[in-house]
Amino acid sequence: MMKRQATEKFVNNNKTKRPFALWAGMMFLVFALALTGCGGGGTSAPANTPDQSAGTDTGTTQDEGQTAGQPIEAKIGAVFILSGSAAAYGEAQRNGLELAKEELNAANEGKLHLSIVYEDTGGKKESAINAVNKLINEDQVVSIIGPTLSSEMFAVGPVANEAETPIFGISNTVEGINDIGPYVFRNSLPESIAVPTAMKVAYEKYHFKTAALIYTNNDDFSVSGYETMKKTAKDLGLDILTEQSFALNDVDFSAQLTKIKEKNPDVLLVSALYKEGSLVVKSAREMGIDAVIIGGNGFNNPKVFEIAGDTAEGLIVATPFSPEKQDPKVQAFVQAYEAKYGKKPDQFAAQAYDGLYIMAESLLKAGAADRQKLRDALASLKDFEGVSGKLSFDENRNPIGEAVVVVAKDGKYVPFE
Amino acid sequence: MDILRVEHVTRKFGGLIALDDVSFSIEKGEIVGLIGPNGAGKTTLFNAITGVFPPTSGSIVFSGMAIDHLPAHRITALGLARTFQNIRLFKELSVLENVMIGRHTRTKSGTFRGMFKTPFERREEEETRARAYDLLARVGLKKRAQDTAGSLPYGEQRRLEIARALATEPKLLLLDEPAAGMNESETHSLQDLLVSFREWGLSMLVVEHDMGFVMSLSDRIVCLNFGAKIAEGTPEEVQAHPLVIEAYLGREEEAV
Amino acid sequence: MRKDCLRFAKYDSDTHGGRGRIAAMFWQQVINGLTVGSTYSLIAVGYTLIFGVLGMINMAHGQIFIFGAITALLTMTELGWPLWLAFIISVVVSSILGWILELTAFKPLRKKDVPHLAPLISTIGFATVLDDLMIKLFGADSRAFPTEPFGGRVTFGPVQIRVVDFVILGVALLLMIVLHLWIERTKLGKAIRATSENIDTAEILGIPTDRVIVFTVVLASGLGGIAGILLGLAYGALMPSMGLTLGFKGLAVLVLGGLGNVPGAMLGGLILGVVEVLSVAYGQSTYRDAVAFLMIMIIFFIRPQGLFGSQEKA
Numbered sequence: 004m005m006k007r008q009a010t011e012k013f014v015n016n017n018k019t020k021r022p023f024a025l026w027a028g029m030m031f032l033v034f035a036l037a038l039t040g041c042g043g044g045g046t047s048a049p050a051n052t053p054d055q056s057a058g059t060d061t062g063t064t065q066d067e068g069q070t071a072g073q074p075i076e077a078k079i080g081a082v083f084i085l086s087g088s089a090a091a092y093g094e095a096q097r098n099g100l101e102l103a104k105e106e107l108n109a110a111n112e113g114k115l116h117l118s119i120v121y122e123d124t125g126g127k128k129e130s131a132i133n134a135v136n137k138l139i140n141e142d143q144v145v146s147i148i149g150p151t152l153s154s155e156m157f158a159v160g161p162v163a164n165e166a167e168t169p170i171f172g173i174s175n176t177v178e179g180i181n182d183i184g185p186y187v188f189r190n191s192l193p194e195s196i197a198v199p200t201a202m203k204v205a206y207e208k209y210h211f212k213t214a215a216l217i218y219t220n221n222d223d224f225s226v227s228g229y230e231t232m233k234k235t236a237k238d239l240g241l242d243i244l245t246e247q248s249f250a251l252n253d254v255d256f257s258a259q260l261t262k263i264k265e266k267n268p269d270v271l272l273v274s275a276l277y278k279e280g281s282l283v284v285k286s287a288r289e290m291g292i293d294a295v296i297i298g299g300n301g302f303n304n305p306k307v308f309e310i311a312g313d314t315a316e317g318l319i320v321a322t323p324f325s326p327e328k329q330d331p332k333v334q335a336f337v338q339a340y341e342a343k344y345g346k347k348p349d350q351f352a353a354q355a356y357d358g359l360y361i362m363a364e365s366l367l368k369a370g371a372a373d374r375q376k377l378r379d380a381l382a383s384l385k386d387f388e389g390v391s392g393k394l395s396f397d398e399n400r401n402p403i404g405e406a407v408v409v410v411a412k413d414g415k416y417v418p419f420e
Numbered sequence: 421m422d423i424l425r426v427e428h429v430t431r432k433f434g435g436l437i438a439l440d441d442v443s444f445s446i447e448k449g450e451i452v453g454l455i456g457p458n459g460a461g462k463t464t465l466f467n468a469i470t471g472v473f474p475p476t477s478g479s480i481v482f483s484g485m486a487i488d489h490l491p492a493h494r495i496t497a498l499g500l501a502r503t504f505q506n507i508r509l510f511k512e513l514s515v516l517e518n519v520m521i522g523r524h525t526r527t528k529s530g531t532f533r534g535m536f537k538t539p540f541e542r543r544e545e546e547e548t549r550a551r552a553y554d555l556l557a558r559v560g561l562k563k564r565a566q567d568t569a570g571s572l573p574y575g576e577q578r579r580l581e582i583a584r585a586l587a588t589e590p591k592l593l594l595l596d597e598p599a600a601g602m603n604e605s606e607t608h609s610l611q612d613l614l615v616s617f618r619e620w621g622l623s624m625l626v627v628e629h630d631m632g633f634v635m636s637l638s639d640r641i642v643c644l645n646f647g648a649k650i651a652e653g654t655p656e657e658v659q660a661h662p663l664v665i666e667a668y669l670g671r672e673e674e675a676v
Numbered sequence: 677m678r679k680d681c682l683r684f685a686k687y688d689s690d691t692h693g694g695r696g697r698i699a700a701m702f703w704q705q706v707i708n709g710l711t712v713g714s715t716y717s718l719i720a721v722g723y724t725l726i727f728g729v730l731g732m733i734n735m736a737h738g739q740i741f742i743f744g745a746i747t748a749l750l751t752m753t754e755l756g757w758p759l760w761l762a763f764i765i766s767v768v769v770s771s772i773l774g775w776i777l778e779l780t781a782f783k784p785l786r787k788k789d790v791p792h793l794a795p796l797i798s799t800i801g802f803a804t805v806l807d808d809l810m811i812k813l814f815g816a817d818s819r820a821f822p823t824e825p826f827g828g829r830v831t832f833g834p835v836q837i838r839v840v841d842f843v844i845l846g847v848a849l850l851l852m853i854v855l856h857l858w859i860e861r862t863k864l865g866k867a868i869r870a871t872s873e874n875i876d877t878a879e880i881l882g883i884p885t886d887r888v889i890v891f892t893v894v895l896a897s898g899l900g901g902i903a904g905i906l907l908g909l910a911y912g913a914l915m916p917s918m919g920l921t922l923g924f925k926g927l928a929v930l931v932l933g934g935l936g937n938v939p940g941a942m943l944g945g946l947i948l949g950v951v952e953v954l955s956v957a958y959g960q961s962t963y964r965d966a967v968a969f970l971m972i973m974i975i976f977f978i979r980p981q982g983l984f985g986s987q988e989k990a
Contacts, residue, residue, distance in 0.1 A: 258957045286911075
C-alpha cells in the first residue's frame, strides 16, 4: 500500500524525463557492449556455405557422389564449454581446433576441406544434449568433437551412438567412456593409465607410507580420478589416513585441509579440475601441509602456476602433453599456438589439436565425408604421432598411449627424475 | 496574511472524484478543524497538501509558494508537518532518534555532509539532541527518550508523533485524528498541549471525529462531504449549518 | 618461499596427546569458519542495506563486487599497484557499478507503476550483462590473488593461523564495527534507518529519500568491493563465477539475519561460516551447503523472522 503511494507520488514528477533518456542511453550502451562480448563466445552459425547444398538431403552421408577432382567437404561439430565458469577449458579446445583446421586446410588443399560448427554447453548436460541433436539433425555434421567434460560425454555419447555419428572426446578421461558404444572415441588417456603412472614413479623415489585424498565430489572426472588414486594407493600398500571432498566452484577448503594436516600424511592425492585443484594446493601449502602432492590430469594446465604460484613447487602430475617436451613436433605446435593466441597451449588445446588431425587423417582414409566410413577409419587408427605423444586404439577403441610424469619446478612442469 | 491557501483543488483516482473543487485558507496562528463523514475526502486533502498525492488540478500555496508538485521532503523543508491517522513512527528507532530525524531539514550539515563527524557536525548534533530533549519534555516523554518507539503505549506514541512533527519546525501542523483511540482525560491533556503551541504562532489543520474536541479546539471549521466543501465558519456557524446537519443526520449521537 | 616442500618434516603430532589435539583442531576450525564467515557478513551487509531502503533484493550484488575486485586485482598484477590501492580501486569500481545499477535497474522502475518484483528482474538483467562483460574483459579463468605480504603463519600452542586470516578477520570486523557505529550515530545513518523503516514517512519528515537510496546502493556496492578484495586474500584467487556462488551465501545470510537488519547480517555471516566449516570438519564434506541451508531452514521454523529480524518486517 505504502509503496503504491510512493509510486503515485512520482508519476506527476516532471523531473523524470531526463533520467529516463539517460537510462535508455546507458542501457543501450551496456547491452551493445555485452552483445559484442557474446559474439565471440557464443554459438556460431554454420561456418561454410559450400557445405549447405551438399548435406541437406541425406541423414548419414555428405558428398558421396563427388568426383575425384573435388575435395572432401567435411563439416564437423564441436561441443565445448564456451561460457560460464568453466569456459576456459572450451576456449583452449577451440583454439587448438582452429589452429589445426587452418594448418590442415592449407596442407590438404584440393583434397580435404574442414569446417567446424561450434556449440556451447555452458557445462550443462541438457545443453550438451540439445547441441548434439542440433549438430546431427540440423547441421548434418559428419562427426562431433567433444564434449568438454566426461559427465557431458556420458549424457551425449548415447545420443550420437544411437544416431550412428562418430563422437570424439578430446578431454574425457573417465573410465567407461568407450563402453558407451562403437561410435564413441577419445584420444585423451584415461586417468586409469596416467594417474597410476605418476603415483608409481613418485613412490619409487619417496617410498611414502601414508596417504590422504581430497577430490571434487560432484564431477565425474574428479571422482573417477579419485577412485583410481585410491585403488593405486591400496595396490602400493599405502595407509589411507583420511578422504576429504568438496564441490565444484568451492573456494574455501580450510576445514578439509585442517583435518588432513592433523593426520599428517606422507602424500596428498588431489583429484580435481585445475581451478579448485590449484587453490587446494595453494591453501594446503599455506596452512603448512608439507606432504608430497600428486595431482590428477586436471593439473595439466599452465594456469596452475598462475594461481598456485610458488606453492605449486614439487607438485607431481602425469601428463600426455608437456609444452616443455623437446620434440620438434611439439615445439612447432607450441610456437604456432603462442604466435596465434599469445599464450602457451595446455593439454586441452593439445588434445583438441591432435583430435582434428586424427579426424582429418581418418577422413582422408575413408575417402568421403561419410559417418559410417569415418567410424571404421577411426577405429583402425594406429601409431598416430601427435603433439601429445603416440596414439593407437585397441579393439575397444580405448586409447593406448604413454603418459609422461612431470614435476612443477620454477613455474613450469619439467620431467620428473 | 494566510499561511495556506487551497485553491480549486480537485483530485481524481481513475473515475472517482475524491476532492471536488475545494478552496479554503488558513491564517497565521489559526487552528482550523476539518470535519466530514467517513469518506468525505479529509485524508485525501491532507495527502494533497503534503505532496503524497498531488492534486489533479487546482493549486496549493503555502506561505506564498505553490507547493502542489514539490516532492514531500521539500514541502517539509518549507515548514509544513503532519501526523498520521494510523501512527507512523520508526518503531525500531529510539524515541529520541525519532525526534532527531524530524530535525533533519533544520540542520545545516545537510544529509551528505553529515556523513562524517567534523567539529561543526558534532556541535550541531549536540544542539539537535538538546532541542529534541526539549520537545520530548514538552510532550511529557523525556523519561522515555532511550526506549524504542514501538514499546510506547498508544497515547504516548501519538504524543511522540506530534513531537517529531514539531521537530521539523513547522509553520503549519496537520493533525490527522490526533485524539483517535484516546480516553477522555488523554483527550483533554492533548487539547491543552495543542493549545499551548499557539504561543509559537503555529497554525494547525486538524481532522477529527470527536466533535467536542474539534469544536472547542478550533477557531474555524471546514466541513467536507463527498469531496466537496459544504460549509465553512466558526464552530457555532458550522454546527448550525443545514447541510452539515444533513450530512451527519442519523449519526448525531455518535458524533457528539 | 617454500623450498622445502618435499622434505618430510614430521609435524610433532605425537607430543600433543588425544584430547588436547582434538580441542586444538576444533579451535583451528572455528577460526577457519570465522574467516570465511566474515567475508559472508560483508557481502550480506550489502544485500541488507539495499533491502532495507528499497525492500528489494539486488541480484547483481555478487557480480558488482567481483567485477570491482577483479579490476583491482588486475591493477595489482598488471600495473604493480600495491594492495592498499587495490582496496580503493575495488571500492571505487564497485561503487560506480552500484550507481549505474541504481540509475538503470532501480530508479526508472521506482517512478513507474510497475509490478512489485520488476526491480528484482531488472537487477538479474544487470547481473547477466555484468557476467558477460566480465567474461569478455577478464575471461572466465580464475586469477591468482597475491597473498605474499601476509605469507606466514602464527602459532598459538597447537593452533596455527595464517597471517592473512588475521588480516581478513581484522579488516572485516573493523569495517563492520565502523559501519554499525556510523549507521547508529550519524545523521545520514539515521536517515538510512528511517528510510528503511518507512520510506513515505521519512520523505514527509524532510529526508530526501531518493538521494538516500542512491547513496545506500553506492555504499552497499562499495562495501562489496572491500569484501571482494578480502575474498581474494582468503582464497588466494578470484574468478567471475565467485560473484554468483558467494552472492548466494550472502543472500542466505540476508534472510538468516532478519531481512534488512544490519547487525543481524553481520552475525549471521559469522554463524553461517562457522557452521559450514564445522559441518565439513565433523560431518561429511559432501553436505557443506546442505547442512548450512538445513540450519537456516530450522532457524526459520523456530524464528520465522530470522535470527535478528523484528516480527513486523517478516
